[in-house]
Amino acid sequence: MPDIKNIIAARAARELKDGQVINLGIGIPTLVANHMPPGVDVVIHSENGAVGVGPAPEPLCGDPDRGNAGGAPITLIAGGSYFDSATSFGMIRGGHVDMTFLGTLQVDGEGNIASYEIPGKLVAGMGGAMDLLAGAKTVNVVTEHCSKDGASKLVKKCTFPLTGAGEADVIITERAVFRRYPGKGFVLEEVARGYTLDDIAACTDMDYVVSDTVQLEAFGPEPGE
Template structure:
């Protein structure tokens, strides 16, 4: 994935956050979201390994090997941040204290099923964490590329990879646009700059209804 593609998706993902939210950031593209947040926005970012008050990535000279996110990447902490064990972190998740979870994905089905922990020959660390988070967060938004490197659709009618959760995804943000999830289809709400409706339809292996929203897809 190019840096430009990653940044495009993360920047749009940042627009999902509103004042007062407690938000979990999963590994992959979501860890870049803090770099695109408005400094005036009052949100608290959660990392499942035991951080509350996650900031952006530090400069190389300011990296602390003991302060990392769930993807083992060095991060900064905001004023008033807390550090605790994973047991307390998941008590927060299971207690329903997360307003939003931004996670990566390998497949999302038209019914909102998510597969994000295993694909052929590759196992993603911490799959148990994601399984808890998709059930504990009030809203789940997936940030991922629209297709695999070989052009295979990742938005599908039915997932073929092992599931992380069934019927848990509310929205998917890719480099092509923003799609909401209904019971049996995707709903295209926004197009990325320079992208046409046909581009999305051709690269999605599931039914898609087109209902472009001028107000940002909410």
């Protein structure tokens, strides 16, 4: 059984460029840090007031005053720093964070993202996601293609409350990669091993066009995995 979450994270990590400052959301986005491509050195910003986040500490050896946006203990690399939340979100809205990776409940063809609330079911709060979508230069949505009940998370039109309107730039799932271009909407650029163009069409409710240069078998589990 392929490890879907790490397949998505590994493909997402290929979006990174050397020298960038990036922010990773909770869940699959956190795994992106484990798949840094060779020669790519990035600095990780955590919206709750840290930049230069390093590897997680050994279990039960965390520092109670040093945590990430999910409350889990962190370490800092040499050169990292801590700051208050007004400064941290000033960095985000001020365009000083190059890329953010976040999961979602729904994303649609206009780049709308709904990631924080299922009305009547899940009420948690948007946390820092709205600021990250509004402020980060590039927004990468990293998500399983379908929800547990099999419905496409890439929807015709978001029905849950929006976290950001028109903010998604790239969508990376275990099956495909879509990139949004002005005036064109989302373009299907890559299909993962084990899927065909028809498979993607069948599990994607979102409007998209297929790139003339779409890459098949672009990523995903190696044969035999």
